[in-house]
Amino acid sequence: MSTAIEKSAFGKMPDGKPIQLYRLRSDGLEARVITYGGILVSLKVPDRNGNAEDVVLGFETLAEYVEVFNSHANPYFGAIIGRYANRIARGRFKLDGKTYSVPVNNGPNSLHGGPRGFHNVVWQAQEIDGGVELKYLSRDGEEGYPGNLEVSVRYVLENAELRIAYSAGTDQPTVANLTQHSYFNLAGQGCGNILDHELRLAASRFTPVDSTLIPTGELKPVDSTPFDFRNRHRIGERIDSAAEQLRIAGGYDHNWVLNEDPGSLREAAQVFEPHSGRVLTVLTTQPGVQFYSGNFLDGKLKGKQGKIYPHRGGLCLETQHFPDSPNHPQFPSTLLRPGERYQQGTVFRFSTA
Ligand code: GLA
Numbered sequence: 386m387s388t389a390i391e392k393s394a395f396g397k398m399p400d401g402k403p404i405q406l407y408r409l410r411s412d413g414l415e416a417r418v419i420t421y422g423g424i425l426v427s428l429k430v431p432d433r434n435g436n437a438e439d440v441v442l443g444f445e446t447l448a449e450y451v452e453v454f455n456s457h458a459n460p461y462f463g464a465i466i467g468r469y470a471n472r473i474a475r476g477r478f479k480l481d482g483k484t485y486s487v488p489v490n491n492g493p494n495s496l497h498g499g500p501r502g503f504h505n506v507v508w509q510a511q512e513i514d515g516g517v518e519l520k521y522l523s524r525d526g527e528e529g530y531p532g533n534l535e536v537s538v539r540y541v542l543e544n545a546e547l548r549i550a551y552s553a554g555t556d557q558p559t560v561a562n563l564t565q566h567s568y569f570n571l572a573g574q575g576c577g578n579i580l581d582h583e584l585r586l587a588a589s590r591f592t593p594v595d596s597t598l599i600p601t602g603e604l605k606p607v608d609s610t611p612f613d614f615r616n617r618h619r620i621g622e623r624i625d626s627a628a629e630q631l632r633i634a635g636g637y638d639h640n641w642v643l644n645e646d647p648g649s650l651r652e653a654a655q656v657f658e659p660h661s662g663r664v665l666t667v668l669t670t671q672p673g674v675q676f677y678s679g680n681f682l683d684g685k686l687k688g689k690q691g692k693i694y695p696h697r698g699g700l701c702l703e704t705q706h707f708p709d710s711p712n713h714p715q716f717p718s719t720l721l722r723p724g725e726r727y728q729q730g731t732v733f734r735f736s737t738a
Contacts, residue, residue, distance in 0.1 A: 387411070388515045388542055395419045395426075396447035402507055404447055407517040409542040413437060414735065416516075416542045421447060422454065422504040423465035423519045423538055425567050427689070428547065433662030433737040438573035440663065442699040445689050453686065454505050460682065461566040464504030465538050466497045468523055468530045469719070470564040471640070471675060471708035474599045478711035480531065480558055480720070487529035492597045497566075499528035503536070504566070516541035516548075525557065532557030534721075546734045553727035560719045561727045562706045564671075568679060568699025571658030571665060575692020579679065579700045580621030583657045586614035586676065588641035592707055593630055599709050600716075604642050612639065617657065620678060620700065636680035636697065640673045640707050647672040647717065650730060654702050657738060668732040669704035672717045677701040704731045 388411040395406035398421065406426070409416045415429040415437070426444070429437040443462045444450050453459060469487070476487045476495035488499035497504065508519035516539060523534040532555040539550040551563045570579055591612050592600040607613040611623035611631060624636050631637070645651045653674045654667040667674070679697045686694050710716040721727050 390512050390516065392512070395421075398447070398507060399451065404507065405510055407510060407512070409516050409540070411515070411542045412545050414542060414545055414547075416540065416547055418517055418519075418540050419447070420508045420510045420519065421450060422506070423508050424450060424504075425463040425540070425547075425565070428567070430663060430735045431737070438661070439689065440569055440571050440574060442568040442570065442574050442688055442694055455500070458681075458685070460568070460686065461497060461504050463567045464565075465519070465563065466566050466703070467503035467536065467561065467563040468498045468528065468534060469495070469560055469711075470497055470562045470703060470705050472496050472599055474597075474709050474712050476529075478560065480560065480711070485529055485531060494597055494599060501528055503563070508538075513539060513541070515543045530559055532559035532723075534559060534561065536563070538563070545736065546732050549731045549733075551727065551729045553721065554725075555721050556723050558720065558722045560711050561721045562710065562719045563727075563729065564675075564703040564705040565731060566701055566703060568701055569656065569665060570699045571656060571663040572661055574699070575688055575690065575694065578695055578697040580619065580624065580697060581659060582620050582700065583617045583659065584614050584620050584676070585617045585655045586641050586674065587644050587652050587654070588674070589615065589644055590642040592640045592642065592673070594633060594639060594708075596633055598634060598638060600640065600707060600713065602713050602715065612641070617655070624678060634680065637676050637678040638680055640675045640705070642673055642707070643669070643671070650732060653704060656700070656702070662737040664736045664738050666734040666736070667702050667704065668734065670728075670730045671704040671706065673705055673707045675701065675703040675705055675708070677703065704729075
Protein backbone atom coordinates (compact mmCIF):
# COMPACT_ATOMS: atom_id res chain seq x y z
CA MET A 386 0.00 0.00 0.00
CA SER A 387 1.36 3.41 -0.85
CA THR A 388 2.20 6.01 1.75
CA ALA A 389 0.17 9.22 2.07
CA ILE A 390 2.39 12.22 2.71
CA GLU A 391 1.22 15.63 3.84
CA LYS A 392 3.23 18.68 4.69
CA SER A 393 2.16 21.46 7.04
CA ALA A 394 3.58 24.27 9.15
CA PHE A 395 4.82 23.49 12.68
CA GLY A 396 5.53 26.95 14.01
CA LYS A 397 8.60 29.15 13.85
CA MET A 398 12.00 29.09 15.51
CA PRO A 399 12.85 31.98 17.87
CA ASP A 400 14.69 33.60 14.91
CA GLY A 401 11.60 33.31 12.72
CA LYS A 402 12.70 30.32 10.63
CA PRO A 403 9.63 28.28 9.70
CA ILE A 404 9.51 24.60 10.67
CA GLN A 405 7.61 22.01 8.65
CA LEU A 406 5.87 18.86 9.73
CA TYR A 407 5.61 15.80 7.48
CA ARG A 408 2.80 13.40 8.19
CA LEU A 409 3.29 9.93 6.75
CA ARG A 410 0.48 7.37 6.73
CA SER A 411 0.60 3.74 5.68
CA ASP A 412 -1.14 0.50 6.76
CA GLY A 413 -2.88 2.09 9.77
CA LEU A 414 0.39 3.61 11.06
CA GLU A 415 1.12 7.31 11.14
CA ALA A 416 4.46 9.03 11.69
CA ARG A 417 5.00 12.76 12.12
CA VAL A 418 8.45 14.22 11.59
CA ILE A 419 9.52 17.85 11.89
CA THR A 420 12.43 19.73 10.34
CA TYR A 421 13.68 20.94 13.74
CA GLY A 422 16.07 18.25 14.98
CA GLY A 423 14.57 15.73 12.56
CA ILE A 424 12.29 14.89 15.46
CA LEU A 425 9.78 12.08 15.23
CA VAL A 426 7.08 13.94 17.15
CA SER A 427 4.49 11.18 17.06
CA LEU A 428 4.10 7.61 15.89
CA LYS A 429 0.68 6.00 15.93
CA VAL A 430 0.62 2.22 15.89
CA PRO A 431 -2.34 -0.17 16.25
CA ASP A 432 -2.64 -2.55 19.21
CA ARG A 433 -3.87 -6.15 18.93
CA ASN A 434 -7.47 -4.87 18.58
CA GLY A 435 -6.58 -2.39 15.87
CA ASN A 436 -6.67 0.68 18.12
CA ALA A 437 -3.90 3.10 17.18
CA GLU A 438 -2.05 4.97 19.93
CA ASP A 439 0.89 7.32 19.88
CA VAL A 440 3.82 5.24 21.19
CA VAL A 441 6.58 7.88 21.41
CA LEU A 442 7.14 10.59 24.01
CA GLY A 443 7.29 14.22 22.96
CA PHE A 444 5.67 17.62 23.00
CA GLU A 445 2.79 19.21 21.17
CA THR A 446 4.49 22.47 20.21
CA LEU A 447 7.77 23.60 18.70
CA ALA A 448 8.26 26.10 21.53
CA GLU A 449 8.32 23.28 24.09
CA TYR A 450 10.88 21.27 22.09
CA VAL A 451 13.11 24.32 21.65
CA GLU A 452 12.89 25.25 25.32
CA VAL A 453 13.57 21.76 26.66
CA PHE A 454 16.27 20.96 24.07
CA ASN A 455 18.14 24.06 25.21
CA SER A 456 17.83 23.26 28.90
CA HIS A 457 20.03 21.12 31.14
CA ALA A 458 17.31 18.51 31.44
CA ASN A 459 17.35 17.75 27.72
CA PRO A 460 15.83 14.30 27.07
CA TYR A 461 16.45 14.53 23.27
CA PHE A 462 12.90 13.21 22.68
CA GLY A 463 12.63 11.67 19.21
CA ALA A 464 15.53 13.60 17.68
CA ILE A 465 18.30 12.75 15.25
CA ILE A 466 21.56 12.72 17.18
CA GLY A 467 24.95 13.68 15.76
CA ARG A 468 27.65 14.40 14.85
CA TYR A 469 28.61 11.95 17.57
CA ALA A 470 25.79 10.15 19.38
CA ASN A 471 26.49 9.12 22.98
CA ARG A 472 29.55 10.16 24.95
CA ILE A 473 33.10 11.23 24.17
CA ALA A 474 35.26 11.11 27.30
CA ARG A 475 36.23 14.58 28.54
CA GLY A 476 35.17 15.99 25.18
CA ARG A 477 38.52 15.10 23.62
CA PHE A 478 39.76 12.77 20.93
CA LYS A 479 42.73 12.43 18.63
CA LEU A 480 42.55 12.10 14.90
CA ASP A 481 45.63 11.77 12.69
CA GLY A 482 47.75 12.97 15.62
CA LYS A 483 45.74 16.12 16.28
CA THR A 484 43.62 16.58 19.43
CA TYR A 485 40.09 17.92 19.01
CA SER A 486 37.89 19.37 21.75
CA VAL A 487 34.14 19.07 21.64
CA PRO A 488 31.67 20.59 24.14
CA VAL A 489 31.58 19.09 27.62
CA ASN A 490 27.85 19.05 28.43
CA ASN A 491 27.35 15.90 30.52
CA GLY A 492 29.42 15.75 33.69
CA PRO A 493 33.02 15.67 32.46
CA ASN A 494 32.02 14.33 29.01
CA SER A 495 30.55 15.39 25.70
CA LEU A 496 27.09 13.97 25.00
CA HIS A 497 25.13 13.71 21.77
CA GLY A 498 27.19 16.07 19.64
CA GLY A 499 27.08 19.02 22.04
CA PRO A 500 24.34 21.54 22.85
CA ARG A 501 23.97 22.51 19.19
CA GLY A 502 24.15 18.96 17.90
CA PHE A 503 21.94 17.67 15.13
CA HIS A 504 18.95 17.52 17.50
CA ASN A 505 19.05 21.30 17.81
CA VAL A 506 19.38 22.49 14.21
CA VAL A 507 16.97 23.06 11.36
CA TRP A 508 17.06 20.51 8.53
CA GLN A 509 16.03 20.94 4.90
CA ALA A 510 13.28 18.55 3.90
CA GLN A 511 11.95 17.09 0.71
CA GLU A 512 9.32 14.51 0.04
CA ILE A 513 10.58 11.16 -1.26
CA ASP A 514 8.88 7.91 -2.17
CA GLY A 515 7.26 6.67 1.05
CA GLY A 516 8.51 9.46 3.27
CA VAL A 517 10.76 12.43 3.76
CA GLU A 518 14.45 13.13 3.35
CA LEU A 519 16.14 15.57 5.71
CA LYS A 520 19.43 17.21 4.86
CA TYR A 521 21.87 19.18 6.95
CA LEU A 522 25.31 20.60 6.33
CA SER A 523 27.37 20.56 9.50
CA ARG A 524 30.16 23.06 8.89
CA ASP A 525 33.83 22.49 9.56
CA GLY A 526 34.42 23.31 13.24
CA GLU A 527 30.77 23.16 14.27
CA GLU A 528 30.65 21.96 17.89
CA GLY A 529 34.40 21.37 17.55
CA TYR A 530 34.24 18.64 14.89
CA PRO A 531 36.52 18.86 11.85
CA GLY A 532 35.29 18.81 8.26
CA ASN A 533 32.18 19.92 6.45
CA LEU A 534 29.83 16.98 6.91
CA GLU A 535 26.83 16.78 4.62
CA VAL A 536 24.21 14.55 6.17
CA SER A 537 21.02 13.01 4.89
CA VAL A 538 18.46 11.15 6.97
CA ARG A 539 15.51 9.47 5.28
CA TYR A 540 12.39 8.44 7.15
CA VAL A 541 10.19 6.02 5.18
CA LEU A 542 6.95 4.52 6.50
CA GLU A 543 5.90 1.39 4.63
CA ASN A 544 4.68 -2.14 5.41
CA ALA A 545 4.25 -1.38 9.14
CA GLU A 546 7.89 -0.31 9.35
CA LEU A 547 9.50 3.03 9.97
CA ARG A 548 12.83 2.85 8.16
CA ILE A 549 15.59 5.35 8.85
CA ALA A 550 18.52 5.58 6.46
CA TYR A 551 21.53 7.72 7.30
CA SER A 552 24.16 8.88 4.85
CA ALA A 553 27.04 11.33 5.23
CA GLY A 554 30.18 12.50 3.50
CA THR A 555 33.02 14.77 4.60
CA ASP A 556 35.76 16.93 3.08
CA GLN A 557 38.21 16.32 5.96
CA PRO A 558 38.80 13.33 8.23
CA THR A 559 36.21 13.39 11.04
CA VAL A 560 34.18 11.09 13.26
CA ALA A 561 30.50 10.30 12.72
CA ASN A 562 27.99 8.40 14.80
CA LEU A 563 24.32 9.11 14.13
CA THR A 564 21.27 7.74 15.87
CA GLN A 565 17.58 8.32 16.53
CA HIS A 566 16.53 9.09 20.09
CA SER A 567 12.86 8.08 20.27
CA TYR A 568 11.45 7.07 23.64
CA PHE A 569 8.95 4.28 23.16
CA ASN A 570 6.13 3.35 25.44
CA LEU A 571 4.22 0.66 23.57
CA ALA A 572 1.24 0.96 25.93
CA GLY A 573 0.87 4.52 24.64
CA GLN A 574 2.90 7.61 25.47
CA GLY A 575 2.24 8.83 28.99
CA CYS A 576 0.79 5.46 30.10
CA GLY A 577 2.99 4.80 33.12
CA ASN A 578 6.46 3.31 33.01
CA ILE A 579 8.02 0.70 30.74
CA LEU A 580 8.96 -1.83 33.45
CA ASP A 581 6.35 -4.36 32.22
CA HIS A 582 7.66 -4.23 28.66
CA GLU A 583 9.54 -7.39 27.76
CA LEU A 584 12.83 -7.04 25.93
CA ARG A 585 15.09 -9.26 23.89
CA LEU A 586 18.53 -8.12 22.72
CA ALA A 587 20.61 -10.02 20.17
CA ALA A 588 23.79 -9.48 22.13
CA SER A 589 26.07 -11.73 24.18
CA ARG A 590 28.30 -8.87 25.34
CA PHE A 591 27.95 -5.27 26.46
CA THR A 592 30.35 -2.41 27.13
CA PRO A 593 30.56 -1.79 30.91
CA VAL A 594 31.04 1.84 31.93
CA ASP A 595 32.86 3.89 34.53
CA SER A 596 31.02 6.17 36.95
CA THR A 597 30.60 8.82 34.19
CA LEU A 598 29.09 6.30 31.74
CA ILE A 599 32.23 6.04 29.58
CA PRO A 600 33.06 2.47 28.44
CA THR A 601 35.98 0.91 30.26
CA GLY A 602 36.96 -0.75 26.97
CA GLU A 603 35.97 -4.24 28.04
CA LEU A 604 33.44 -6.25 26.03
CA LYS A 605 31.86 -8.13 28.89
CA PRO A 606 29.84 -11.34 28.45
CA VAL A 607 26.24 -10.88 29.64
CA ASP A 608 26.15 -14.41 31.08
CA SER A 609 24.69 -14.50 34.61
CA THR A 610 24.18 -10.73 34.71
CA PRO A 611 21.02 -8.55 34.54
CA PHE A 612 22.35 -7.55 31.10
CA ASP A 613 21.45 -10.92 29.63
CA PHE A 614 18.44 -10.24 27.39
CA ARG A 615 19.20 -13.03 24.92
CA ASN A 616 15.89 -14.49 26.04
CA ARG A 617 12.99 -12.13 26.66
CA HIS A 618 12.89 -10.55 30.13
CA ARG A 619 10.60 -8.03 31.76
CA ILE A 620 12.63 -4.82 31.91
CA GLY A 621 11.64 -4.35 35.56
CA GLU A 622 12.70 -7.85 36.57
CA ARG A 623 16.32 -7.07 37.44
CA ILE A 624 16.60 -3.30 36.93
CA ASP A 625 16.84 -2.49 40.63
CA SER A 626 19.20 -5.34 41.52
CA ALA A 627 22.47 -4.66 43.29
CA ALA A 628 24.60 -5.07 40.14
CA GLU A 629 27.16 -2.27 40.18
CA GLN A 630 26.68 -1.41 36.49
CA LEU A 631 22.97 -0.80 37.10
CA ARG A 632 23.62 1.33 40.15
CA ILE A 633 26.13 3.51 38.26
CA ALA A 634 23.58 4.30 35.56
CA GLY A 635 20.45 4.30 37.72
CA GLY A 636 19.09 1.49 35.55
CA TYR A 637 19.91 0.43 32.01
CA ASP A 638 21.89 3.00 30.03
CA HIS A 639 24.46 0.84 28.26
CA ASN A 640 25.65 -0.20 24.87
CA TRP A 641 25.19 -3.83 23.84
CA VAL A 642 27.52 -5.40 21.28
CA LEU A 643 25.30 -6.94 18.63
CA ASN A 644 26.19 -10.53 17.81
CA GLU A 645 26.00 -10.63 14.06
CA ASP A 646 28.45 -8.72 11.92
CA PRO A 647 27.48 -5.12 11.25
CA GLY A 648 26.98 -3.74 7.75
CA SER A 649 23.72 -5.39 6.80
CA LEU A 650 20.33 -5.23 8.50
CA ARG A 651 19.81 -7.82 11.23
CA GLU A 652 17.67 -7.94 14.35
CA ALA A 653 19.05 -5.99 17.30
CA ALA A 654 16.11 -5.92 19.69
CA GLN A 655 12.51 -6.84 20.20
CA VAL A 656 10.12 -5.26 22.70
CA PHE A 657 6.72 -6.69 23.63
CA GLU A 658 4.09 -4.85 25.63
CA PRO A 659 1.71 -7.46 27.11
CA HIS A 660 -1.41 -5.30 27.65
CA SER A 661 -1.65 -3.85 24.14
CA GLY A 662 0.09 -6.74 22.40
CA ARG A 663 2.29 -4.29 20.49
CA VAL A 664 5.64 -5.62 19.37
CA LEU A 665 8.52 -3.48 18.18
CA THR A 666 11.36 -5.20 16.36
CA VAL A 667 14.48 -3.14 15.77
CA LEU A 668 16.79 -4.06 12.92
CA THR A 669 20.02 -2.26 12.19
CA THR A 670 23.28 -2.23 10.26
CA GLN A 671 25.08 -0.76 13.29
CA PRO A 672 27.47 -2.65 15.57
CA GLY A 673 25.73 -1.64 18.82
CA VAL A 674 22.54 -0.53 20.53
CA GLN A 675 22.24 1.70 23.57
CA PHE A 676 19.31 0.50 25.65
CA TYR A 677 18.33 3.40 27.88
CA SER A 678 15.46 2.79 30.30
CA GLY A 679 14.52 6.45 30.77
CA ASN A 680 16.24 6.73 34.15
CA PHE A 681 16.61 10.49 33.94
CA LEU A 682 12.89 11.06 33.43
CA ASP A 683 11.57 12.31 36.75
CA GLY A 684 7.94 13.27 36.24
CA LYS A 685 8.77 16.95 35.72
CA LEU A 686 8.24 17.03 31.98
CA LYS A 687 4.72 17.48 30.75
CA GLY A 688 4.30 15.96 27.32
CA LYS A 689 1.64 15.49 24.69
CA GLN A 690 -2.03 15.56 25.76
CA GLY A 691 -0.93 16.91 29.13
CA LYS A 692 0.62 13.54 30.02
CA ILE A 693 3.31 13.46 32.70
CA TYR A 694 6.33 11.34 31.87
CA PRO A 695 7.28 9.42 35.00
CA HIS A 696 10.62 7.86 35.92
CA ARG A 697 11.30 5.20 33.26
CA GLY A 698 8.25 6.35 31.33
CA GLY A 699 9.88 5.48 27.98
CA LEU A 700 12.72 3.40 26.62
CA CYS A 701 15.26 4.16 23.91
CA LEU A 702 16.97 1.69 21.62
CA GLU A 703 19.65 3.87 20.10
CA THR A 704 21.35 1.90 17.35
CA GLN A 705 24.86 3.22 17.06
CA HIS A 706 28.61 2.72 17.17
CA PHE A 707 29.92 2.18 20.67
CA PRO A 708 30.21 5.21 22.97
CA ASP A 709 33.57 6.98 23.02
CA SER A 710 34.86 4.95 20.05
CA PRO A 711 37.32 7.68 18.98
CA ASN A 712 39.20 6.96 22.24
CA HIS A 713 39.01 3.15 21.93
CA PRO A 714 40.97 2.03 18.88
CA GLN A 715 39.85 -1.57 19.46
CA PHE A 716 36.15 -0.62 18.98
CA PRO A 717 34.64 -0.55 15.46
CA SER A 718 35.86 2.69 13.92
CA THR A 719 33.78 5.84 13.66
CA LEU A 720 36.36 7.57 11.51
CA LEU A 721 35.12 8.99 8.23
CA ARG A 722 37.54 10.18 5.56
CA PRO A 723 36.96 12.23 2.42
CA GLY A 724 35.81 9.97 -0.40
CA GLU A 725 34.20 7.50 2.01
CA ARG A 726 30.48 7.35 2.65
CA TYR A 727 28.90 6.91 6.08
CA GLN A 728 25.87 4.69 5.51
CA GLN A 729 23.70 3.12 8.17
CA GLY A 730 20.13 1.99 8.47
CA THR A 731 17.69 1.17 11.25
CA VAL A 732 14.18 -0.24 10.98
CA PHE A 733 11.44 0.00 13.61
CA ARG A 734 9.05 -2.80 12.64
CA PHE A 735 5.64 -3.07 14.30
CA SER A 736 3.41 -6.08 14.80
CA THR A 737 1.12 -7.48 17.51
CA ALA A 738 1.02 -10.68 19.50
C1 GLA B 1 21.28 8.73 26.13
C2 GLA B 1 22.28 8.62 27.21
C3 GLA B 1 21.60 8.77 28.51
C4 GLA B 1 20.85 10.07 28.56
C5 GLA B 1 19.88 10.16 27.45
C6 GLA B 1 19.20 11.49 27.43
O1 GLA B 1 20.48 7.63 26.10
O2 GLA B 1 23.01 7.42 27.18
O3 GLA B 1 22.55 8.71 29.53
O4 GLA B 1 21.74 11.13 28.45
O5 GLA B 1 20.55 9.93 26.22
O6 GLA B 1 18.68 11.84 28.66
